[in-house]
Amino acid sequence: MLPPADHQLLVKYARSLPLEPRAGLLPEEELEARILLGDGDAVSRLISAEAPGIADERRRYLFEQAPRRNPQNVKELRELYESMCQLCGWNPKTLYRRDLCEAHHVHWLSRGGHDALHNMVLICPNHHRAIHRTDAPFDWADASFVFPRKREPMQISRHALQAR
Template sequence: MRRSLKTNTLVIVTNHVASIYDDQWHGDTIHYTGMGQTGDMSLSFNQNKTLNESPENGVSVHLFEVFKDKQYTYTGEVIRVAPAYQATQPDSLGNQRSVWLFPLKLKDAKAVTVDEEAARELFEQKERKARKLSDAELRKRAENAPAQLGKRTGQTTIISRSPYIAAYAKRRANGHCELCKQPAPFETQKGEPYLECHHIEWLAKGGDDSIENTVALCPNCHRKMHALNLSGDIALLQRVAGS
């Protein structure tokens, strides 16, 4: 965050590239994480105080987003529409701590567009980083990922899934479909078994993005689940994901 006394403005940035954890969008409202890299956050710390006291303090708040490294995109002016609230998230050292989240709504949501291709590329980039973690660290981060998903609508609706959970499900599958138990049908250009993540209880029906609700399937079984969604297959996948 950067405060300008001359213009009475506060500039905030959400970086979708530098951090694997994103601030959550819910429609035209972003739940923005305050300042503080390590330890518990404080509402009296620097610009957390400024943001917490807006808009009553008269400071206008402007949001920028980073979708590509070192490229800042102006999203628009935002207004705090609800009190800040606390949540538990890991800090830059991976330790759990208490953070403050600020619900900020865009003044002009119609002016915002969402690049679906950029969102897909970012998710894949983050999943690649997640796959480099140890088994223990990957499970830890997957368990700590928020189960409730953010949604953002522009040209299309983007659902923000956790790359840690996707990477964990594929590692647990160990190159085999978790439904038919057959090896992945082919390898990616990077030599990795090709499997697709599937949510046992569909996200569209309120399912969580969690370890217990996410499995790795071959494309054929993935299509089968979306076409038939048989109760026997659901029960089998629930046992696999819950083990």
């Protein structure tokens, strides 16, 4: 665990970082769903629709370099946050007795992010869907997601996030 003084130094540094950049190349939610379903033909069609050069890079990344996700990271986040959403504090375990909150990569894997705790937050399915649907960037200055009509800061933060 990071000492509180070091965490505060990182928070202070983060205030100077820009918003996470957005590429907007593909319908990423659809792409991820097709990958998870193993629909290689649909993935190829999505990639083929991209501009020349970009499609080749995306194909190489997805089929050769795409990082595998480590399920241990999700387990650690759920333990650290007691299965609660870091944005709204909702804990589905109290009502449903199931871990429903999901790990979200602040710097998306499909955009070059790392599968590491310092790049992950635990959020409820509603927030996860909203982040992906609106392409909400993460503002490192105040540890919040910037949605079209409002900002939602992290309500619970027990681990340090790092921009890269």
